[in-house]
Amino acid sequence: MKIKKCEYCSCEYTTKVHNRKYCSASCKAKKDRETPKGIARMKKISDARKQTYECGMCGKEYFGFIKAKKRVCSSECLRHYNEYMNKVLVWD
Secondary structure (H helix, E strand, O other): OEEEEOOOOOOEEEEOOOOOOOOOHHHHHHHHHHOHHHHHHHHHHHHHOEEEEEOOOOOOEEEEEOOOOOOOOOHHHHHHHHHHHHHHOOOO
């Protein structure tokens, strides 16, 4: 067994495999995401899951995920929406 140093997080780990560079699968995945190819892949994946929506409070268009239930563009609009709903819906 060899003691090696992870190329991503710099922690020491033991391994039986001589060509292993990372201490875990998560470190390998994080390093892969930082390469130019990984950045392009992540951008392509995230763009495929997004589309444009119109904000329910201010009417501004924003880019959001398809399966998201939130339909406001910002935290400020969300706050205004919650204030409006608290006035409209009176809970007894």
